[in-house]
Amino acid sequence: MKNMIALFVWILFHSVLSEEPNKYTSMYDNIDLQEVVHNERLLKNYVNCLLEEERCTPDGAELRRNLPDAVENDCKKCTQKQKEGADFMMQYLIDNKPEYWNLLQKKYDPSGSYRTKYLEAKNGAVQEENAKESSEHHII
Template identity: 50%
Template sequence: MKLLTVTLLLCIILYVRAQNKYTNKYDNVNVDQILTNNRVLSNYIKCLMEEGPCTPDGRELKKTLPDALSSECLKCNEKQKETAEKVIRHLMKNRPNDWERLSKKYDPNMEYKKKFDKKL
């Protein structure tokens, strides 16, 4: 009986921890391929800006982005943090107009941008 109770408690703890993380379903998406393909990257940006349709992973990103920004990616796994930083750096360097538009939409008070700039 004790073993069953401990096992059940462990399952509950693991379930709660899993709920506090973002899905890793899209962790294997080739982000470099997206960043080097202007058409695909533009489609993602249009999705985030609500100017065009979204793919399933675009919808997930759009849903997750506000919470990830406000929590400093607390629910992100290490791969997601690395990918987010790569995308941000790419947009800042190669697509500054799109970076500015996205920043205005998702960070109008620039509070998250300031935190990110300190990290850099």
């Protein structure tokens, strides 16, 4: 399965098709992602909807219905802001809510490809920052 980048695009942007062909709606692009991640009830409701453990709101049902296409197609119909939002949400879950991430990964990314990609990028960023700090110390 390709990148799971689309997973939280749908959660955050409610996966309704837009008027623009081959793009998802941008109607929800201005959702406050910090509010979502810091509202346990809201976050848990979306996770449970995606796991088919609870009844979904209309936007959650749309998300669950369209998520496989978004995951399979590497979020090609997403706006740049949606891709950034999806990355933020998945990184937040991996780092802060692994119990949610593990359940969602099992269902939507059983190969673990997104987690692997994220951790490699995170490790690369840490190594780059350490190298930069090291070179700055040599200059001083």
